[in-house]
Amino acid sequence: xxxSFADSCSHSGQNKPSEAILFLNAFPLNQSxxxxxxxxxxxxxxxxxxxxxxxxxxxxxNDETSGRGMxxxxxxxxxxxxxxxxxxxxxxxxxxxxxxxxxxxxxAPQRIxxxxxxxxxxxxxxxxxxDGRLAMAAGVRRDGIASLADTMIxxxxxxxxxxxxxxxxxxxxxxxxxxxxxxxxxxxxxxxxMAERSDSSDLLTxxxxxxxxxxxxxxxxxxxxxxxxxxPSEMTLLARAIPGSGFMIIEGAGHLPNIEKPLAFNRVMRExxxxx
Ligand code: MLT
Numbered sequence: 001x002x003x004s005f006a007d008s009c010s011h012s013g014q015n016k017p018s019e020a021i022l023f024l025n026a027f028p029l030n031q032s033x034x035x036x037x038x039x040x041x042x043x044x045x046x047x048x049x050x051x052x053x054x055x056x057x058x059x060x061x062n063d064e065t066s067g068r069g070m071x072x073x074x075x076x077x078x079x080x081x082x083x084x085x086x087x088x089x090x091x092x093x094x095x096x097x098x099x100x101x102x103x104x105x106x107x108a109p110q111r112i113x114x115x116x117x118x119x120x121x122x123x124x125x126x127x128x129x130x131d132g133r134l135a136m137a138a139g140v141r142r143d144g145i146a147s148l149a150d151t152m153i154x155x156x157x158x159x160x161x162x163x164x165x166x167x168x169x170x171x172x173x174x175x176x177x178x179x180x181x182x183x184x185x186x187x188x189x190x191x192x193x194m195a196e197r198s199d200s201s202d203l204l205t206x207x208x209x210x211x212x213x214x215x216x217x218x219x220x221x222x223x224x225x226x227x228x229x230x231x232p233s234e235m236t237l238l239a240r241a242i243p244g245s246g247f248m249i250i251e252g253a254g255h256l257p258n259i260e261k262p263l264a265f266n267r268v269m270r271e272x273x274x275x276x
Contacts, residue, residue, distance in 0.1 A: 004057035005050035008042040020046040020089040024097030029178040030056030036262035054186015069197035074103035092116035102200040109214035118222040119230045119255045122200040133195040137188035149179040158226030158254025208243025219245040220272040224253030
């Protein structure tokens with residue numbers, strides 16, 4: 001399966017950047033959620049974005065043999081790195097993108113140069129959350145995605161963003177457009193995959209330690225202070241569980257700090273990359 005992707009570099013010097021960043025998108029969005037980060041980091045890095053299978057322009061996964069939960073999604077990201085001949089990349093994943101990043105760490109840690117985990121979690125879901133996901137999967141298969149944006153937007157954005165008369169309309173429209181580009185079957189399969197994903201908590205110490213199977217890498221945890229889905233209290237626990245990880249809170253942002261507060265997000269991400 002070939003994913004829809006973009007491989008960007010706007011560096012003007014003679015020597016092309018040797019370091020690559022791979023961005024993994026949130027549910028139910030697409031790679032354009034990273035537009036502000038592509039503009040910023042393509043000046044210094046090779047920047048790769050792609051649509052998860054079934055989102056944006058990527059086809060849905062139809063290979064039932066490549067595993068359960070987030071593993072087929074991580075495999076798709078891995079195949080993209082292979083296709084682009086990228087040996088190792090900084091991986092930045094937000095929410096579902098973070099689940100995918102941890103799944104990638106579980107199968108191919110040697111391909112990861114550093115990890116930036118935003119507004120996400122390592123734990124799996126309790127039965128209520130799982131039931132909600134299966135209900136949404138059944139709902140979009142039955143009714144399509146017409147009402148998905150109205151359901152998701154208030155959950156995704158922080159109150160400061162929603163009440164900012166200057167920028168709310170533009171951000172809401174941008175998110176609405178991304179959600180409406182999703183394929184209902186892709187949304188359903190992603191919800192089922194997230195419901196089935198395994199708990200990654202036991203992996204977290206290996207990120208900051210040499211284990212023999214993997215080298216220790218640097219990591220950064222980022223969260224919007226108004227995130228209702230993965231609040232800072234939960235992200236603090238994630239940061240504490242990864243030895244040596246950085247922890248940055250983006251003020252005035254909800255679950256999508258890279259969209260809601262792109263300048264602050266880009267600043268902390270750049271400081272982190274420059275510190276490696
Ligand atoms: C996301 O933003 O990717 C979703 O909130 C992930 C989830 O439903 O757990």
